[in-house]
Amino acid sequence: MLAPTMTAPARGARTQGAICIRDVVKVYDPDRAAIMAVDHCTLDIAAGEICMIVGPSGCGKTTLLNAIAGFHSITSGEIHLDGELLCGPSKPLADPGPDRIVVFQNGALFPWKTNLENVAFGVVMQGKMRKKEAYEKARAMMADAGLSGTEHNYPGEVSSGLRRRVEIVRALMNDPKVLLFDEPYRALDSLTKSVMHEALLEIYYKNNVTIFFITHDLEEAIFLGHRLVIMTSRPCRPKLILDVDIPHPRDYSVLTTPRFRELMDQTIEAVHEEARKSFEAGEREG
Amino acid sequence: MSTARRFFFHRSTLRALISILVFVALWEVGARSKQWFGFAVPWVGNIPAPTAVLHVWIGLLGDPGYWQSWYLSLLRVLAGFLTAMVIGIPLGLLMAVSRNFNDTFFPTFEMLRPIPPLAWVPASIIFWPTQELSITFVTFLGAFFTVVINVLGGAKSIDVRYFQSAQAMGASKWDTFRRIVLPATVPSIVVGSAVGMGITWNVVVAAEMISGGGGQAGGSGGGLGYFIWNSYVGGAYEQIVVGMISIGIAGYICSELLRMLGGYLTPWLRTR
Numbered sequence A: 001m002l003a004p005t006m007t008a009p010a011r012g013a014r015t016q017g018a019i020c021i022r023d024v025v026k027v028y029d030p031d032r033a034a035i036m037a038v039d040h041c042t043l044d045i046a047a048g049e050i051c052m053i054v055g056p057s058g059c060g061k062t063t064l065l066n067a068i069a070g071f072h073s074i075t076s077g078e079i080h081l082d083g084e085l086l087c088g089p090s091k092p093l094a095d096p097g098p099d100r101i102v103v104f105q106n107g108a109l110f111p112w113k114t115n116l117e118n119v120a121f122g123v124v125m126q127g128k129m130r131k132k133e134a135y136e137k138a139r140a141m142m143a144d145a146g147l148s149g150t151e152h153n154y155p156g157e158v159s160s161g162l163r164r165r166v167e168i169v170r171a172l173m174n175d176p177k178v179l180l181f182d183e184p185y186r187a188l189d190s191l192t193k194s195v196m197h198e199a200l201l202e203i204y205y206k207n208n209v210t211i212f213f214i215t216h217d218l219e220e221a222i223f224l225g226h227r228l229v230i231m232t233s234r235p236c237r238p239k240l241i242l243d244v245d246i247p248h249p250r251d252y253s254v255l256t257t258p259r260f261r262e263l264m265d266q267t268i269e270a271v272h273e274e275a276r277k278s279f280e281a282g283e284r285e286g
Numbered sequence B: 001m002s003t004a005r006r007f008f009f010h011r012s013t014l015r016a017l018i019s020i021l022v023f024v025a026l027w028e029v030g031a032r033s034k035q036w037f038g039f040a041v042p043w044v045g046n047i048p049a050p051t052a053v054l055h056v057w058i059g060l061l062g063d064p065g066y067w068q069s070w071y072l073s074l075l076r077v078l079a080g081f082l083t084a085m086v087i088g089i090p091l092g093l094l095m096a097v098s099r100n101f102n103d104t105f106f107p108t109f110e111m112l113r114p115i116p117p118l119a120w121v122p123a124s125i126i127f128w129p130t131q132e133l134s135i136t137f138v139t140f141l142g143a144f145f146t147v148v149i150n151v152l153g154g155a156k157s158i159d160v161r162y163f164q165s166a167q168a169m170g171a172s173k174w175d176t177f178r179r180i181v182l183p184a185t186v187p188s189i190v191v192g193s194a195v196g197m198g199i200t201w202n203v204v205v206a207a208e209m210i211s212g213g214g215g216q217a218g219g220s221g222g223g224l225g226y227f228i229w230n231s232y233v234g235g236a237y238e239q240i241v242v243g244m245i246s247i248g249i250a251g252y253i254c255s256e257l258l259r260m261l262g263g264y265l266t267p268w269l270r271t272r
């Protein structure tokens, strides 16, 4: 899949897309139930880094992503993107914008628009391009991602794997600084998944955009990421940050290397401990 | 094999045809039982036979009065239905997108909604200056509430991720309404109008029976409902059945046209 000439950019080679999360707290429904989802979470993500987030179910990963994307407010703390305040004490809710695009778990392509219209949507809305121009660029980007021939299909007419790819291309069309993934491949079978992983890396090597990627799949996390952030059970904050020192570009052969297994073992141990805590907490509450 | 042949010899088509034929044959035998066997099969024995109905029907095909009934009912259905769409769709959308608007109008709407359209007939006759308007108004009510409820429900259940994506990609409020809310609601509008159309036919026929047969100011209102009622009063039992089947056919044609239009408006659902 990978072209032999392809070289991986050094992490942080890109100058845009550094996320700085400082002491972020999120309490849902503060007046009554007061569910603390994120507790003094501090995390720095370098420009052009692939940062994988894993953690027990319901620990607050999506909450953090929503805060960065500007879909939900935070209670305290601050988040910066390239030194600019996204949200903080003076402004609890970030403005959503094309510099941070979310790729959702079940996809959020507009079913009533063709794939091409979906991909072109952002730049047309932002008034960056005229429709014709936008369609031309969208077509080129789709061709680049191996999506030629599906331009005039509706998302519902293509396979779920292709749909994810269209959605990533739609995101990239906005020239974002950060891509925010919320378990995008969860519903895919493992074979499709492995193809998607290599395709994603290929796209990443071309665009070198910062990636914030939530997953439950540890193999996926290690295979894709520069770093792995293992979150505590709710309320979430980083428990352990693992550097994945396997050089990019990677392909599926790294899965069988001893280093991969070592990292996998370390991760499993840390995650299991938190999962158990989270499970026991759930037992007590239930 | 040609498309037509494939259609006629398709197993499900064949089954449908056989079932209709058997039904009509049983009906014929039952209805003619007194004449053929000397005793009347209970209930069925009093119904006009299909062949007799067909005979009367063929006679009616040349009768302008019969077609006038079709025309009047269709006109009322279309007028009521289209008015319901024109008022109901924007109203449902407004209630979905505006909290204030919803808070203001929804309670009134919900209080009026359970009143059956036919309960409006007397008030409607008193209120509207002409009988035509009062029948059309009742017909309108039949479709109106269904259309509004469907549009409202459809627009309110749009996945929040579509709004989030659109907003992140720079869509303005108006863009979001135009390119997300509107197309996402079209399937519900199609469903609502199909259901509304069915109710419209129910209502128009009943309203014509109630108001058309009474000899109010302006005389008979006409229409297929009145046609049936008049046939009943006059003892023309075959005509009653002709009227019933006519309504069935008219309703079917309307639904089929709506389905085609609906398919055209929602091309993304066509291939599922």
Ligand SMILES: Nc1ncnc2c1ncn2[C@@H]1O[C@H](COP(=O)(O)OP(=O)(O)OP(=O)(O)O)[C@@H](O)[C@H]1O
Pocket: A028, A029, A035, A036, A037, A055, A056, A057, A058, A059, A060, A061, A062, A063, A064, A234
């Ligand atoms: N809008 C909300 N109002 C109240 N509580 C919420 C809301 N959204 C999430 N929560 C709660 O906050 C906690 C964290 O939720 P979140 O969705 O961030 O978890 P997650 O880590 O993404 O979980 P998963 O792995 O299952 O996707 C959960 O206990 C959840 O019930």
Ligand SMILES: [Mg+2]
Pocket: A061, A062, A063, A182
């Ligand atoms: Mg989640």
